[in-house]
Amino acid sequence: MSSLRIGDTARRSRTVTSRDIQLFTEMTGDANPLHYDEDTAARSRFGGIIVQGGVTSGLLNAVVAEDLPGPGSVFLHTDWRYLAPVRPGDEITAEVEVIGLRPDKPVVTLRTTVTGPGGDIVLDGRAVTWRESLAY
DSSP states (O other): OTTOOTTOEEEEEEEOOHHHHHHHHHHHOOOOGGGTOHHHHHHSTTOSOOOOHHHHHHHHHHHHHHTSSOTTEEEEEEEEEEOSOOOTTOEEEEEEEEEEEOSSSSEEEEEEEEEOGGGOEEEEEEEEEEEOOOOO
16 A cells, blocks of 8 residues: 555556447346447437446456556445447546545545547546455
């Protein structure tokens, strides 16, 4: 914890696929037609198939758990706004920035963003994390 500083950042990128939509549906049961039905999705305000929000925000889980704050970290609170759709084939980048540190507990407040193609922000918000010591 002591090595973390205000302003530290970490990011991860990946290309979202139709298989991600299928796996998320298997895991959660979210089979919304906007994720599967080309005709329905085309007539929606989104104009085509979109991935579930959990797929988009899920990349933030990886950044937090693996990079910053790192292994042993879990979300205590999230406040996210979904600003634009993500589609199969889009490359997304999740980024976190340390904006607050509790001196008395392993609690870190993060600015969280996910950007899509062209750098457009598709998810924006904040998260509070707890970092469990994994040393035994």
